Amino acid sequence: xxxxxxxxxxxxxxxxxxxxxxxxxxxxxxxxxxxxxxxxxxxxxxxxxxxxxxxxxxxxxxxxxxxxxxxxxxxxxxxxxxxxxxxxxxxxxxxxxxxxxxxxxxxxxxxxxxxxxxxxxxxxxxxxxxxxxxxxxxxxxxxxxxxxxxxxxxxxxxxxxxxxxxxxxxxxxxxxxxxxxxxxxxxxxxxxxxxxxxxxxxxxxxxxxxxxxxxxxxxxxxxxx
Amino acid sequence: xxxxxxxxxxxxxxxxxxxxxxxxxxxxxxxxxxxxxxxxxxxxxxxxxxxxxxxxxxxxxxxxxxxxxxxxxxxxxxxxxxxxxxxxxxxxxxxxxxxxxxxxxxxxxxxxxxxxxxxxxxxxxxxxxxxxxxxxxxxxxxxxxxxxxxxxxxxxxxxxxxxxxxxxxxxxxxxxxxxxxxxxxxxxxxxxxxxxxxxxxxxxxxxxxxxxxxxxxxxxxxxxx
DNA sequence: AAAACGATTGTTGTGCACATCATGGGTCAG
DNA sequence: CTGACCCATGATGTGCACAACAATCGTTTT
Numbered sequence: 001x002x003x004x005x006x007x008x009x010x011x012x013x014x015x016x017x018x019x020x021x022x023x024x025x026x027x028x029x030x031x032x033x034x035x036x037x038x039x040x041x042x043x044x045x046x047x048x049x050x051x052x053x054x055x056x057x058x059x060x061x062x063x064x065x066x067x068x069x070x071x072x073x074x075x076x077x078x079x080x081x082x083x084x085x086x087x088x089x090x091x092x093x094x095x096x097x098x099x100x101x102x103x104x105x106x107x108x109x110x111x112x113x114x115x116x117x118x119x120x121x122x123x124x125x126x127x128x129x130x131x132x133x134x135x136x137x138x139x140x141x142x143x144x145x146x147x148x149x150x151x152x153x154x155x156x157x158x159x160x161x162x163x164x165x166x167x168x169x170x171x172x173x174x175x176x177x178x179x180x181x182x183x184x185x186x187x188x189x190x191x192x193x194x195x196x197x198x199x200x201x202x203x204x205x206x207x208x209x210x211x212x213x214x215x216x217x218x219x220x221x222x223x224x225x
Numbered sequence: 226x227x228x229x230x231x232x233x234x235x236x237x238x239x240x241x242x243x244x245x246x247x248x249x250x251x252x253x254x255x256x257x258x259x260x261x262x263x264x265x266x267x268x269x270x271x272x273x274x275x276x277x278x279x280x281x282x283x284x285x286x287x288x289x290x291x292x293x294x295x296x297x298x299x300x301x302x303x304x305x306x307x308x309x310x311x312x313x314x315x316x317x318x319x320x321x322x323x324x325x326x327x328x329x330x331x332x333x334x335x336x337x338x339x340x341x342x343x344x345x346x347x348x349x350x351x352x353x354x355x356x357x358x359x360x361x362x363x364x365x366x367x368x369x370x371x372x373x374x375x376x377x378x379x380x381x382x383x384x385x386x387x388x389x390x391x392x393x394x395x396x397x398x399x400x401x402x403x404x405x406x407x408x409x410x411x412x413x414x415x416x417x418x419x420x421x422x423x424x425x426x427x428x429x430x431x432x433x434x435x436x437x438x439x440x441x442x443x444x445x446x447x448x449x450x
Numbered sequence: 451a452a453a454a455c456g457a458t459t460g461t462t463g464t465g466c467a468c469a470t471c472a473t474g475g476g477t478c479a480g
Numbered sequence: 481c482t483g484a485c486c487c488a489t490g491a492t493g494t495g496c497a498c499a500a501c502a503a504t505c506g507t508t509t510t
Contacts, residue, residue, distance in 0.1 A: 008471090008494085009292065033461095035461085036462075045495090046494060046495045048494050051277075051462090051463090052276075052280050052493090055280045056280060059285070060284070065462065066461090066462075066502085067233050067463060067501055068460085068461055068463085068500070068502040068503080069461065069462075069502060070460090070461060070462075071461090083324060083373060084374045086323055087319070087374050087375050087378075090315070090319055094312070098308070098311055098315070146308075147308045147312060148308060149309045149312050149385075150308070153378050160374075232500090232501085233500080233501090258491095261491085261492075271464060271465045271466075272466090273464050273465065273466090274463070276493090277463090290492065290493095291491090292470075292471055292493060293473080293490085294472060295491055451510105452509105452510090453509090455508075455509090456505105456506090457504105457505090457507090458505080459503090459504080460501105460502095460504100461502080462499105462500085463498105463499080463501090464498080464500090465497090465499090466495105466498105467496090468493105469492105469495090470491100470492085470493070470494085471490105472489105472491080474488090475489100476486090476487085477487100478486100479483090479485095480481105480482085
């Protein structure tokens with residue numbers, strides 16, 4: 001998907017993306033402790049370069065290290081999550097207004113692939129594959145804006161929130177089948193808007209779905225906690 | 226101003242804030258190379274903890290390290306800067322809409338101090354003191370929203386752009402005296418709006434001034450480059 | 451028995467020596 | 481004179497040993 005440069009920098013980016021994906025896909029659950037030594041051994045490097053990755057992830061709000069205690073995957077409470085979601089709503093709409101561009105051929109292919117995978121999930125719902133598809137689709141939508149800072153910030157906030165959403169799915173707080181059905185409609189609606197060439201409409205649809213997703217999650221979380 | 230915790234974490238945050246301020250105030254100019262060893266010696270630590278700070282700053286887009294070459298302060302071209310500014314416009318307005326709160330007593334005192342310092346700059350213009358005041362005022366305005374993610378992102382973008390603006394001042398691309406006069410009116414207008422209790426109006430004024438500031442800088446930069 | 455204290459263990463943080471890489475200058479062949 | 485090549489130099493990146501720190505468990509004392 002994303003080719004990485006050789007040398008030290010490439011390895012850094014590779015490790016960074018790998019661990020970030022594991023956090024977002026709940027291979028590392030919120031609150032879980034990560035062992036620097038174990039990770040270093042797994043990737044065949046010493047603690048030094050690995051720590052560099054962990055420092056970066058801490059800066060992105062995904063990890064938190066405490067001297068003498070451990071490195072933990074961050075967890076967020078519902079009110080902090082709500083703030084992030086409200087901000088994501090506005091940023092999603094901005095994606096359709098700031099430096100928005102129409103998808104090119106390779107991007108259309110990606111979208112087609114996403115639509116296919118989305119439909120296949122209807123017959124065989126799987127939380128992890130769903131989360132991966134959700135991430136892929138979001139990152140593809142981010143390519144609709146050429147505003148690099150907006151892209152970076154939107155992705156950063158996405159990585160912070162998506163794992164909480166996935167956590168709700170795993171905990172059966174929200175219904176996986178319903179989420180898959182809704183997601184299918186989201187993909188369909190957004191692609192329809194893009195085919196017509198209405199970038200702002202596509203962004204508004206995405207915004208609406210982010211909002212509704214949070215709403216479902218919130219009511220689900222409030223059910224028994 | 227901001228108290229730092231003792232121990233390793235406090236030292237890290239202290240170093241981070243110190244170097245970030247130096248970059249934003251152009252003690253370290255864009256494109257300049259930083260010596261890890263020199264910085265480590267200056268702060269009385271080894272390269273290891275210092276490098277942790279540099280990695281963080283690189284993640285914030287203020288530094289860029291190249292293996293075997295050096296660590297450099299990032300520079301940005303005018304079009305990338307324009308993207309950042311357009312995003313900052315929107316975020317400034319959001320500050321007045323998302324979790325906006327009225328200033329409390331301590332914040333009012335800060336604003337009063339800023340107004341005083343701003344007026345004193347009229348008689349004795351100084352680029353560095355101006356930049357410091359500009360930063361203090363911006364950070365104070367950020368306290369008008371309780372939305373923590375919005376705060377973090379706005380500050381991040383501010384730190385990326387303000388040094389370019391200051392660079393224009395130093396290079397006499399834009400007139401310092403005019404900037405001071407305009408800034409005085411900005412502070413006055415925003416505080417007036419805050420006294421009336423209209424947070425959204427204050428945010429709109431800030432947005433307008435960010436926009437005009439970029440316009441002045443852009444025409445100034447285009448003058449002979 | 452309960453509470454306070456201290457040793458032990460395991461973790462992250464630090465310092466230092468060395469590896470790796472890119473650059474510039476000097477040298478030698480053509 | 482010109483070009484390529486090599487090596488010296490100085491930078492960041494890495495590995496390892498140890499320090500600092502926090503939690504836990506066992507011991508001791510009241």
